[in-house]
Amino acid sequence: MNQTSGPAQVQTGFFRKYRGLFFQAVLLMALWLILSGHFDLEHIIYGALSVLLVVWLNTSIRRIPLRNGEYLTGSCIITHRLVMYLFWLALQIVKSGIFVAYLTLHPKMPINPMIVRFKSDLPNPLAKVILGNSITLTPGTLTVDIKGSFFIVHALLDETEEELVSGEMEARVGRLYYDHCTPEQMCTDIHILNDLRETRDHIERGEK
Amino acid sequence: MESITNALAIIFVLLGSFFMLVGSIGVVRFPDFYSRAHASGKVDTLGILLFIIGLMFFSGLNLISLKLLLIAVFVAMTSPVAAHALARRALVFGLKPWKKKQEEK
Structure with missing residues (x-):
């Protein structure tokens, strides 16, 4: 497979090539x-x-295209960061469970749900899947759809939405692939979708 | 030693049952489908994980607890996917997300 170009994706040597x-x-x-x-x-x-x-x-499996014609290109994930990331994710699961349980048991149920769309610059489909799964596992956010490089996310609270679009988690996923990745580069083109019709248009139209 | 692991097992199983109960309450209490998916997708995941950790303490360090760990890993991977699939299908189908009432309107 032809590799997508980018930092930290140099594949040299026998071990790196067959590491997967x-x-x-x-x-x-x-x-x-x-x-x-x-x-x-x-x-x-x-x-x-x-x-x-x-x-x-x-x-x-890498030679079979996905439904949108992309391939699972073999960019190299950084293994020790993946292990650290999994520990962080386990912590997030506990936090999000406690958070949503708190919201559930709160007598007034102070939620303000909203659907937000943002654009992500992650390098390949697998990274997007990791990010989508992580978004669902972190407090108060739920990935509804990934279309191209657009994520549509349902958030329970204003604060969770702000935390999401600050791009911190996306930078964490990015650091699995790149050497350096700051939250400022990620999460562009943020847009809160107020209308159901607008949201459905986004899902059905897909990437512009 | 036996009693300590048993006590830990009981604590974790009770915590897990508590979170599963809260998840079910959340499914009833939250106003619309999407926030219900939050409740079932997250609180239940945590509940099942805690429950399985309790069972691992109960069985001790052997092959059975490794198998339980496998179950925990698979639950943690598949449960967000299930929540996502439900929410996406609901949105494509045209279910309106619940909104907080605006004060001035």
């Missing part, structure tokens, strides 16, 4: 061991064979 396949194999093997629970040689050999089969089937 390697991690995939390790994860699948761990899954096999956990689910089977047998650690003798016979079962491990069966497991290794099935892992090889699955990895071989998965190699073609």
Whole structure:
């Protein structure tokens, strides 16, 4: 596949090139061991064979286009940052659960829902999926749709909306791929959609 | 040692049940579909995760708790996707988002 150009996406060397396949194999093997629970040689050999089969089937996945014609291009994610990011995300899950539970149990229920649209400059579809999932997991925001590089997000409160469009989280996702990424570069073209018709137009029309 | 892990297990399971209960209350109390998706997508996720952590304490450090950890990971990955899919379909279908009443109008 031809790589998209950009910083931190240099792919040199044997290990970097086949790193994805390697991690995939390790994860699948761990899954096999956990689910089977047998650690003798016979079962491990069966497991290794099935892992090889699955990895071989998965190699073609990058050559199949997504529905909008994009490809899952193989830009290199920065692994240690991914681990840190997952810990941060777990913390966010706890925070958002407590936050929405507080809103639920509050007698007056001080919510002011709104739908906001913003544009993101993340490099590839996978990063957008990560960001969309993270938006849903963080306090008071829910990804409704991703069209092209536009995100449509439902936010429960004014403060959560402001926190979202400050671009801090998007910069975190960006730092998984780029060396440097500041919140100021991210989250442009912010627009609060007041009308249902307008929102649906955005979803159906897609990228302009 | 046994009693400590059991106590932790009970605490986490109770917390998890509490959050699941709050999630269900939220589904009833919130005014419209989208904010209900918030309640079911987030509070329930946290509840299920806490519940599973409690069960992991209960079973101790063995293969069963690893399998429970797998369940927790998959729940944490799929539950936001489910909430997103519901909300998107509702929006395309044309369900109006609830708005706070403006004072002057």
